[in-house]
Amino acid sequence: MESMEQGPVEFHLEPHGPIYAKGKLKIIDSKGNVQELEEAYFCRCGRSQNKPFCDGSHQR
């Protein structure tokens, strides 16, 4: 129940930018690879060269 104390994971919508996720995350890519992270910026413009993560391409 330790994870209960951490509270829910937060997803923040950055203005004109990515989704910032904070908390214990298990990310499963389309090939089934699993990556555990404590925070991540997810691309939501579709242009990142480092999907699913943001690489700042939305500003260009």
Add this chain to the structure above:
Amino acid sequence: MDEQNREYTNGEITVIWQPSKCIHATTCYKELREVFDPLKRPWVNMNGASTERIIEVVRKCPTAALSYRWNDPEKNKLQQEQDEKVRQAMEFSNIPKYMPVTVQVMRDGPLVVQGSFEIYNEKGEKLKHMTITSFCRCGGTMNPPFCDGHHRKIGFTSE
């Protein structure tokens, strides 16, 4: 009922689809393309599999956007009673209410997020607590930040 809702029947059961609840998790068509094919119209073909198989897949829909009822009212009533008993049993079992958050990256599609999480808007205000949703990552959704299936229309590729 929402007027956007669609119903499909094979004479024995009726499958109900509620687009407003659908997060395009792709569970149905990955499992049973013969029945659920988003590229076809109508997208549900009730002759594509047996009634039992259709029910099995409908029950896996993570948001209950897909549901079904038996056309025979008697049979449907029995089914509902049985489902209610199962639901009650689940409540008293040890299934944890808290789930860690998983982010599933769908090929050429959205991020499917499941677990216990909160969404904050651009101003930092908490919008809501959720347990399942899908976030757009093609940039084309008309309902940001959520997926509305637009990635298929614009031919989004992710790899």
